[in-house]
Amino acid sequence: MNGExxxxxxxxxxLKAYEGRPAAATGVGxxxxxxxxIRHWCEAMGDTNPAYTGPNAIAPPTMLQAWTMAGLSRRPxxxxxxxxxxxxxxESGHHAVVATDCEQEYLRPLRPGDExxxxxxIESVSERKTTKLGPGYFVTTRTDxxxxxxxxxxxxxxxxxxxxxxxxxDPKDRxDPKDPKNRxDPKDRxAPEExxxxxxxxxxxxxxWEGVARHELLIQRCTGCGTLRFPWLPGCNSCGSLExxxxxxxxxxxxxxxxVMHHPPFPTFAxxxxxxxxxxxxxxxxxxxxxxxPYDKVxxxxxxxxxxxxxxxxxxxxxxxxxxx
Amino acid sequence: xxxxxxxxxxxxxxxxxxGATEFSKDSGRSELRLAVEAVxxxxxxxxxxxxxxxGMVTFTMDTSxxxxxxxxxxxxxxxxxxxxxxxxxxxxxxxxxxxxxxxTGVADVVVCxxxxxxxxxxxxxxxxxxxxxxAEGAALGWALPFGLLTPASWVAMAAQRYLHTYxxxxxxxxxxxxxxxxxxxxxxAAYFHGRPITLADHAASxxxxxxxxxxxxxxxxxxxxxxxxxxxERARDLPHPPAVIAAAAQGAGxxxxxxxxxxxxxxxxxxxxxxxxxxxxxxxxxAPADIDVGILYDHFTPFVLMQLEEFGFCAPGEAxxxxxxxxxxxxxxxxxLGEAYLHGMNGVAEAxxxxxxxxxxxxxxxxxxxxxxxxxxxxxxxVLTADPQGRTRSTxxxxxxx
Ligand SMILES: [Zn+2]
Numbered sequence: 001m002n003g004e005x006x007x008x009x010x011x012x013x014x015l016k017a018y019e020g021r022p023a024a025a026t027g028v029g030x031x032x033x034x035x036x037x038i039r040h041w042c043e044a045m046g047d048t049n050p051a052y053t054g055p056n057a058i059a060p061p062t063m064l065q066a067w068t069m070a071g072l073s074r075r076p077x078x079x080x081x082x083x084x085x086x087x088x089x090x091e092s093g094h095h096a097v098v099a100t101d102c103e104q105e106y107l108r109p110l111r112p113g114d115e116x117x118x119x120x121x122i123e124s125v126s127e128r129k130t131t132k133l134g135p136g137y138f139v140t141t142r143t144d145x146x147x148x149x150x151x152x153x154x155x156x157x158x159x160x161x162x163x164x165x166x167x168x169x170d171p172k173d174r175x176d177p178k179d180p181k182n183r184x185d186p187k188d189r190x191a192p193e194e195x196x197x198x199x200x201x202x203x204x205x206x207x208x209w210e211g212v213a214r215h216e217l218l219i220q221r222c223t224g225c226g227t228l229r230f231p232w233l234p235g236c237n238s239c240g241s242l243e244x245x246x247x248x249x250x251x252x253x254x255x256x257x258x259x260v261m262h263h264p265p266f267p268t269f270a271x272x273x274x275x276x277x278x279x280x281x282x283x284x285x286x287x288x289x290x291x292x293x294p295y296d297k298v299x300x301x302x303x304x305x306x307x308x309x310x311x312x313x314x315x316x317x318x319x320x321x322x323x324x325x
Numbered sequence: 326x327x328x329x330x331x332x333x334x335x336x337x338x339x340x341x342x343x344g345a346t347e348f349s350k351d352s353g354r355s356e357l358r359l360a361v362e363a364v365x366x367x368x369x370x371x372x373x374x375x376x377x378x379x380g381m382v383t384f385t386m387d388t389s390x391x392x393x394x395x396x397x398x399x400x401x402x403x404x405x406x407x408x409x410x411x412x413x414x415x416x417x418x419x420x421x422x423x424x425x426x427x428x429t430g431v432a433d434v435v436v437c438x439x440x441x442x443x444x445x446x447x448x449x450x451x452x453x454x455x456x457x458x459x460a461e462g463a464a465l466g467w468a469l470p471f472g473l474l475t476p477a478s479w480v481a482m483a484a485q486r487y488l489h490t491y492x493x494x495x496x497x498x499x500x501x502x503x504x505x506x507x508x509x510x511x512x513x514a515a516y517f518h519g520r521p522i523t524l525a526d527h528a529a530s531x532x533x534x535x536x537x538x539x540x541x542x543x544x545x546x547x548x549x550x551x552x553x554x555x556x557x558e559r560a561r562d563l564p565h566p567p568a569v570i571a572a573a574a575q576g577a578g579x580x581x582x583x584x585x586x587x588x589x590x591x592x593x594x595x596x597x598x599x600x601x602x603x604x605x606x607x608x609x610x611x612a613p614a615d616i617d618v619g620i621l622y623d624h625f626t627p628f629v630l631m632q633l634e635e636f637g638f639c640a641p642g643e644a645x646x647x648x649x650x651x652x653x654x655x656x657x658x659x660x661x662l663g664e665a666y667l668h669g670m671n672g673v674a675e676a677x678x679x680x681x682x683x684x685x686x687x688x689x690x691x692x693x694x695x696x697x698x699x700x701x702x703x704x705x706x707x708v709l710t711a712d713p714q715g716r717t718r719s720t721x722x723x724x725x726x727x
Contacts, residue, residue, distance in 0.1 A: 197474070200466025202458040203355040230588060231467045233397040234358040237580050240375045240399020242361065257486040257592060259478050260535035269472040272532070277482055277587050285588050287468045300489045317470055 011092065015125040015137060021081040022121055023141040029067045029116025033059050033147070038112070041066065058109035064145055064153045065104070067116040082122060085139065089161040094136050096164050102157045114147035123156065136162025194267040195312050205232040207246065215308045217249040217318050219284055230284035251306030252281040253320060255290060258298045274298040278320050286318070293322030337428035340420065342371025351445035357460040360389040360440035361398045373434060380405035380432030382419040384412070384439050388459035392581040392703055394438065402600050403577040405432035406703060464582050477542050477625060478534040479584040480701060484627035485536050486592040491642035495536040499527035500648040501626040502540045505656050509663025512685045516544060517663045541626040543661040550670035552677075557712065568677040568709040571693075572608035576600030577703040584701045593642075595628060598635040598697070601706040605695070606637075609708040613638045616708075617691040618679045619653050620672040623660040628700035636695065657686040669698045676709045 031037065038059050042052050045060070052060055059067075089095075110116075126138040143155045201209050211218035220229045224241025235242045256279040262271050274295040279285050290298045291309070304320035311317060344366025346352070346359050360383075368374060378400045381391035391406040405426040409415035416439075423435035442457065458466070473479065488494065506522045509515035522540060530539040560567035578596030580589040590596060606612060613636060621632045630644035639647040648655065658664045658675035665671050676694040678684040684691075692711040698704045 196472070197469035198466075199470050200458045200463045202460075202463050204357055204460070205463055205466075231464065233393070234355060235361050235397035235399065237396050237399060240365065242358070242365075257482050257489070257587075259473065259481040259485060260532065261472055261474075261478055262532040262535060263539075264475070266472070266474060269474075272535075273472060275468075275471050275473040275478065275482075277592075287471050287473055287585075287587060289471050300485070315470070319471075 012125075012127060014088065015085065018081055018085040018122050019124055020121060022079045022119065023082040024078055024120035024143070026119040027068060027117065029118070030069070031067075033067060033110045033112050033114040033116065035112050037066065038063070058111055061106040061109070061153070062104065063110070064106065065143075065155050067110065068118045068143060068145060068155075082141075085122060085125070086161065089137060089139075093163040094161040096133070096136075096162050098133065098160050098162070100138065100158045100160050102155065104153060104155050106153045108147070108150070108152050110147055110152055114152070116145060116147060117149070118143050118145045120144075129160075131160065131162060132165070133160065134162045134165035136160045196268045196315055196317075198315065199317075204234050208232050211246070211248075212308065212316055212318055215316075217251065217280075217286075217306055218246040219249055219280070219282055220244045221247050228282055228284050230280075230286055247282065249280050249282055249306065253278045253304050253306070255279075255298060255300055255302040255304060255322075256285055257300060258290065260295050260298070272296075276304070276320065278304060288317070289319045290322045291319050298322065334421075334424055334428050338424035342367045342369075342373065344368070344370050346440070349444075352442055353445075355457065355460070356387075356441050357389040357393060357397060359442070360394045360438050363440055364394060364398050364400075364436050364438055367436060367438075375399035376401065377434045378436055379403055380407075380423065380426050380435030382407045382409070382422045382435060382437045384408055384415045384419070385410045386412075387439060387441070388457075388461065389438075389440060390461055390583075392577050392583075393460045393464070395577070396580050401579045403432075403575070403703075404600065404604060405435060405575060406577060461583070464585060468585055468587075475534060476584055477537050480625040480627060481534040481537045482587060483592045483631075483701070484625075487627060487631065488536055490591070490593045493642070493645060495538065496524065496528055497645035498537070498541050498626040498630070499524045500645055501623065501629045501655075502527050502662055504648060504651065505623060505660035505662040508657050508686050509659025512659050512664060514685070515659040515664040516546065517659060537625060537627070540662075543624045543666045546661075546665040546667060548665055548667055548671075550667045550674055552670070552673055561712065561714070565681055566715050567712045568680045568694075569712055570707060571611070571710040572605045572708040573705070574601045574604035574608070575703065575705045576602075576604070581703055583703075586701065593631070595631045595635050595700055595704075597702070597704050598632050598700060598706075601697070601704055602636045605706050605708050609710070611693060611708060616653065616693050616695045618657055618676065618688050618694045619655050620657075620660075620676050620694060620696045621655060622669050622672065622697045622700050622704075623656060623662050624666065624699070626662070629655075632697055632700060654686075654688045654691075657684055657688060669696075672696055673707065673709075676707070680709055680711050 038052055038057065041060060041063055047060060051058055120141055120143040123140045123142040128135055128137060138158055138160055140156055140158045144151055145153045145155065199209055208218055220232055221244060222229065222236035222239060222241050223243040223245055224236060225239040227236055227238040229236060255276045257277040259275050260272050261269065261275060265271055272295050274290050276288055276290040276298060277285055278288050290304060303323040305323060306318055307321050308316055309319050344363055346362045352359055375398050379402065381395060381403060383391060385408045395403060407422045409418045409422065419437035423437055426432040426435050488497065503522055503524055506517055509517040510519055510521040512518055527538060527540045533539055533542055557567055557569055576597045578600060581597055621629050623629045633639055633644040633647055634641045638653060657679065658671065673696050675684060676696045679688055679691040679694050694709045696707045696709060698706060
């Protein structure tokens with residue numbers, strides 16, 4: 001891992017240099033916006049919106065890209081800059097490509113008779129991202145579509161250029177399975193649909209999951225009024241303050257309530273199993289699993305102690321060891 | 326101005342505070358946080374505090390729900406929350422909603438908001454999914470990795486605490502199922518027509534999410550239900566006697582979540598239902614003893630018990646006994662457990678039939694019906710009553726339109 005970031009930085013700077021450069025030659029719409037194409041589109045889409053017919057008809061906004069299409073006989077012309085960028089990514093091992101999404105913005109309606117021009121730029125190249133497919137870079141191109149020279153809409157198209165994730169088949173990756181420290185939990189090998197649902201991580205709660213990764217269970221504390229809070233939110237329900245820090249949970253708690261899950265079965269979880277609502281010694285509650293206790297022995301008031309368990313390559317969860325008396 | 330003439334809204338409300346975050350290409354923080362900051366700024370501008378706010382309006386497809394912005398902004402109970410659909414066309418309508426609420430006394434201080442990372446949001450995050458997970462998704466995300474995956478399990482977490490607190494067993498929930506199925510059995514429109522159950526059937530049904538059994542959980546239904554609403558005056562000229570909306574209310578509790586409100590108070594009640602109940606009793610001038618029929622939302626039996634307690638029909642912990650003794654005709658169509666699960670809309674129809682006297686299981690002389698909506702989520706309720714003028718007429722002679 002060490003040393004790698006510098007290499008990335010230099011490489012990424014080279015990629016970033018392509019931002020703002022044209023991705024495709026400036027083009028002119030093959031046909032002006034016209035009623036027959038609108039009609040065909042609406043019929044194909046089953047769209048009966050009255051706005052798209054009659055004397056004051058507008059074109060369906062989602063047709064935006066259709067007005068720039070070159071038809072079957074021609075291919076859109078990539079610029080040298082775009083070819084170079086993709087080439088750089090190919091050479092660095094990111095030779096696989098997948099289209100991830102596109103999005104459109106509509107600034108003004110297009111009407112029959114509008115003459116279309118468009119140009120396309122490389123809008124952004126992301127930092128190196130880790131994805132399920134493998135590490136890679138998102139490349140976004142933006143096409144500005146103009147009618148009579150006035151910006152009418154934009155069409156963004158995003159691809160991921162990535163190095164396909166390797167399965168650990170190399171002999172050097174293979175470890176002695178008899179060595180207990182190399183014995184992987186069979187749960188680690190599960191197909192994605194058999195894995196536990198992932199935590200939903202966003203900017204407001206990322207700190208919690210970073211703590212979990214360090215085997216710390218962090219509770220937010222309002223620095224305005226001192227109230228501890230869980231779940232994580234950007235502000236305090238007691239005083240409204242947005243200022244907060246964290247305290248690390250001692251790990252002691254009790255079962256405040258629990259459910260024994262029986263039905264329906266999910267691939268990851270083998271019913272029956274218990275899910276607990278744990279009240280931490282600090283006074284906040286968290287949903288978790290009670291482990292080390294049979295599902296039918298979990299009780300309200302049972303003391304529990306925090307531990308961290310790995311469920312697969314990516315997932316570590318804070319769980320609670322039941323303390324039976 | 327309405328289409329047909331002057332409305333009563335003009336001159337009744339004003340915008341008194343404005344506030345915003347900076348406008349940028351990359352805010353560097355969540356949409357929820359932006360919403361909270363904007364709300365604070367507007368309140369400060371107005372010289373008000375979060376404690377003054379009792380209404381919130383936003384757009385649909387906004388990732389920051391009213392209840393979550395309230396939760397993070399220090400705002401407490403809400404008596405009004407609304408989202409307007411149709412994208413940017415909603416902007417002025419949020420203010421109109423607020424004015425309507427204020428002009429009618431439904432809320433005193435309403436905050437309208439909209440906040441997003443339109444520019445940077447789509448690039449944030451890792452992997453092929455670009456979108457920053459919404460606050461709604463994040464709220465559920467605290468439960469899913471641990472296998473708490475279903476609505477039944479979310480209800481069961483509170484139900485377990487209810488049983489523990491009042492020293493009851495899961496059989497306490499069976500009374501609700503038995504009553505619902507009793508009425509469904511004599512309702513030809515009900516899915517479970519002709520199929521009553523006993524407490525023993527309930528106790529023998531399999532666990533779904535302990536302490537909930539199969540017969541505590543409502544069925545799933547394909548179907549539809551519509552309702553027509555008009556003025557009382559107009560309704561008097563139509564074929565059926567009106568079911569007058571004597572009171573209508575929304576409610577969200579403090580630190581409300583959608584089905585996963587595990588982190589507040591003692592889990593043995595439904596604080597959002599209490600907010601609705603207070604308003605319905607106050608506006609209608611009625612009390613629990615005045616109600617002839619209760620149509621209480623029953624996707625899961627435990628929340629019927631908690632609703633009875635929150636509305637004051639009985640004391641906390643006494644609802645199982647209250648239902649067992651059938652102190653109040655309850656879900657006379659068979660409820661959602663017995664008739665159909667149409668997210669409460671079929672219950673409103675049943676209330677209307679009781680007031681008209683056309684229900685299949687009529688409650689003689691029913692004139693005042695309580696109807697409730699989904700529980701464990703921000704909720705609402707109605708008190709429907711017979712037309713007072715219709716009653717006056719019926720004492721002097723037969724009503725004209727029955
Ligand atoms: Zn605070």
